[in-house]
Amino acid sequence: xxxxxxxxxxxxxxxxxxxxxxxxxxxxxxxxxxxxxxxxxxxxxxxxxxxxxxxxxxxxxxxxxxxxxxxxxxxxxxxxxxxxxxxxxxxxxxxxxxxxxxxxxxxxxxxxxxxxxxxxxxxxxxxxxxxxxxxxxxxxxxxxxxxxxxxxxxxxxxxxxxxxxxxxxx
Numbered sequence: 001x002x003x004x005x006x007x008x009x010x011x012x013x014x015x016x017x018x019x020x021x022x023x024x025x026x027x028x029x030x031x032x033x034x035x036x037x038x039x040x041x042x043x044x045x046x047x048x049x050x051x052x053x054x055x056x057x058x059x060x061x062x063x064x065x066x067x068x069x070x071x072x073x074x075x076x077x078x079x080x081x082x083x084x085x086x087x088x089x090x091x092x093x094x095x096x097x098x099x100x101x102x103x104x105x106x107x108x109x110x111x112x113x114x115x116x117x118x119x120x121x122x123x124x125x126x127x128x129x130x131x132x133x134x135x136x137x138x139x140x141x142x143x144x145x146x147x148x149x150x151x152x153x154x155x156x157x158x159x160x161x162x163x164x165x166x167x168x169x170x
Contacts, residue, residue, distance in 0.1 A: 008038055008046045010084050013055060013069055013077045015092050019100075022059065022066035027102075031095045037088075111154040113147035116140055121147035125154045127162055135162045 012028060025047065032043050047067065050056040055073035059066050069077075108128045116122040120140045127134045135158075141147050 004038075005042070005046055005049075006080075007083065008032070008043065009050055009055070010077065010080055011037065011088060011092065012046065012050060012067070013073050014081065014084055014089065015096065016056065016067060016069035017074060017077055018092065019096055022068040025065045025067070027099065028067065031092070035088075035091060109155050109158050111151040113141075113144075113151055115144075123147050123150040125150070125158065127158050135165065137161075 011032070015028060015031065016023060028047070029040065029043060032038060033040060038046075047056075050067075050073070051058050053072075054070055055076055056067045057070055059068070109126075110128075111123065111125045113121050113123040120142055121144055123139050123141060125135075125137045125139070139150065141150060
C-alpha cells in the first residue's frame with residue numbers, strides 16, 4: 001500500500017511540475033479519478049500528506065484549493081520520478097494539453113472574500129490575462145452570504161463588468 005501511495009504522490013508532483021500555474025483540487029481529482037488510479041478519499045489523503053511533508057503548498061479561496069509544487073517537491077520528483085510508468089507520464093501530458101485552456105481560465109478569473117471591519121466583508125475580484133492584471137475590483141458587502149454570491153457570479157459576469165468599466169472610462 002505504501003508503494004501505491006508513493007506512486008500517487010509522484011503522479012501529482014509530476015502534474016504540478018509540468019504546468020506553470022497551480023492546479024485546483026478538482027483538476028487533480030478529475031485526472032486521477034477519470035483514469036481510475038484511486039478513489040476520492042485516498043486522493044485527498046495523498047494531497048494532505050503532500051502538504052504536510054512540504055512537497056506542495058496549498059492556497060485556498062472560499063470555494064477552491066490550489067496546489068503548487070515546492071522546491072522540495074521538485075527535488076523528490078528528480079530523485080524518484082523514474083518510478084512513474086511512461087504510460088502514466090503520457091496520460092498526464094495529454095490531460096494537461098487538452099485542459100490547458102480551462103486551466104488558464106481558472107487562474108485568470110478569480111474571486112475571494114474576507115471579513116473587513118466588524119460588520120462587512122471585502123470581496124476581491126480579478127481578471128488576469130497572461131501576466132497582466134486587466135481589472136482588480138474590491139467591493140464591500142454587509143454579509144458573508146452576499147460575499148459568497150459576488151464570488152459565485154464574478155466568473156460569469158467579469159467580462160461584461162470589465163467591458164462596462166472600460167466603456168465608461170474611455
